Amino acid sequence: MKKDKLHVLQVVGTMNRGGAEVMLMDIYRTISEDFHFDFLVNYKTKIGIEKGDFDDEILSLGGTVKYIGTQWDLGPIQYIKQFKSICDEIGIPDVVHIHLNAKSGLIALAAKKAGIKKIIVHSHADLKFRGSFLNTLFSKVELFFQKMLILKYTTDFWGASKEANNSLFSTPISKQTVVINNAVDIEVFQNVSSEQITEFRNSLNIGENTLVLGNVGRIVRHKNVSFIIDILDKLNQKGIDFKFIFAGRIDDKTYMQEINDKIIQYKLIDKIIYLGIRNDIPVVVSSLDIFVAPALKEGFGLVAVEAQATGIPCVLYTGFPSSVDMGLGLVSFISSFDSDKWLNEIIKVKNNKSSDKELISSAIQNKGFDIKKNTEIVEKLYRGANIK
Template sequence: MEPIRILYVNGGLMNRGGIESYMMNYYRHFNHNKIQIDFIVHNAGGYGYYDEEIKNMGGQIFVLPQKSKHPLSYTSQLKAILERNDHKIIHTHMDAMGAWVLKTAKDCGIPIRIAHSHNTQHLTTNPFKLFFLEQARKNINRYATHRMACSNMAGQWLFGNQPFQIIRNAIELEKFQYNEDIRNQIRKKYNIENDFLIGHVGRFDMQKNHAFLLDVFAKVHKVVPNSKLMLVGDGHLKNEIKKKVHELHLENAVIFTGIRNDTNLFYNAFDLFVLPSLFEGLGIVAIEAEANGCNTFLSTSVPQEAIISQNVEHIPLNINQWVEKSIFLIKNYTTRVKRDFTPKILEYNINTESFKLENTYIDLFKSNSK
């Protein structure tokens, strides 16, 4: 029997990011004799970080132009993809923008149309784009036959009072278990030694709130000179953040690692992980940090579901509160040790969660085949 082919739709190329990591984590752990994933990506030309891995696992990649720049050719090319290929299930990972894809999928007769919410806010501040995104958000329930979300906040934001299924942002827990040797290797490599290391993992854009984090760290560093900040990731605001580091005279205290394919190792080096995001659907990096046993500070814009361990503070985006709590933690800090996974952390095991989603797809496919 041929595997069920499911069409995932991503908002950009399949580069490293939270939503892309979610899709790949599940794809890797599906039984490919039962489930196969193909991908629609947006951005004519160029290649995604995960493209070769997708192809090696048997997935196809279809590239569309950006809808905002080529609206007519976008729709015609999307229809051609949907009509040429025998996908009974389409699963969009574009938040509100999935509405336009699902509308076309409905017109093409695709029976199972899943919208997935990964956020609690639109990823732009452009008024023109916001207008169209809001129109899409208001229409998404009209075109989706099924709804999924990474948290209750994310589901309620996109789907309102319509029912939805929570699909956890699950990870390979074993990769994130604390390791003392790796901690020492990374700290030696970056010349951290006995400093107190605050760490952040995430792309440099507005949502992740790096400017706020630097303002907090500047005040902490004045009180605790042997503190350092490590920023893991890349993004379009990176140069702007580097400029701010220079203006704050923190060049010797802030470490930029660039983009990494081994971010799971870096949590070992942190004494405190911070996620001061302006909004998050869940915040998969928070799950990773907690699985590693890090002390963790999250902004209250990060959903409650992201708190799955005892070592977490949920703090409003107030600089003084972040500074006070950071200094208090540093002064009362105890040595990191390996901790057992809590029952809540075990709920984010990709091995069990991928099996559940795989069976959801199979059940949906079978119900449509009757």
């Protein structure tokens, strides 16, 4: 690393394809050569170090990937010691950018102890705790103490949305927060050709007149994938010719088994195509007719903006923040889990796909979700400018 570059340490979980990770990599690909990124991956020691989807690309872009056990695996004192040791090894960063939501407070303290001057905590989620009473209580108590540490040791408070900021940051600093839009590379999504779409659909044996619905994301409970199967059952009962495409990582195998059981119960095996992890998400999204997402809660929901960039309508639960709507008339919000309401909305919007690339591009840029403009803002903030 050249000494004249501004050194940023990104503190993350495993760099797999998720909304925050995709956003961060889009910034990394776009940011000027005046910046150097290193990545510190927090991993569960019982599972061990796992290679992330983006690790090779990080290395190819000149970054390094270091690893540290989670703060709960190591304990606070050992975590702080190892964090400092890693910073000494790579050279004390000018900036630390922390992306671990409710775990960010202790990391901010560790960064302060390591001698880092600019400490950014970036909230990527509207935090909601689920599970047993005891687990929920423990999580809330932990968050309380993490918030205290965030308030004391953080210099910059960023979030994917106002909802995400309000979820993690305490009232005294709520007016000092900055919303960093989860922006997209518009050109990448608009440059998918009709030939690529045809080839993709043909590879999955999808008919020309088949309605193609889809979703991209991790398979975990809060994404509410099981409810999508209920919607598809209603579509099937209507006799509609459709296919549902899902691309993403299985992060909850038990939940995936529950979904598979429901698919078998509803006799939808031939209607659903699970693609797993893909490197061609722009092609996948562009090949859909409708994007369907009933996630219970999203800090932002980058893939919904990606879908709008391709011109396809989106049917979303109100767990998505309203800021995800680019004002193109492509987004429908539904506030309940009444599958009949979702069915009716899907039928209503199935022919609403927009082909006006110039209008779409202009709308996304004007809303502040273009990756090039977004990265310029991030550069200024890394350097210490005040952005209002």
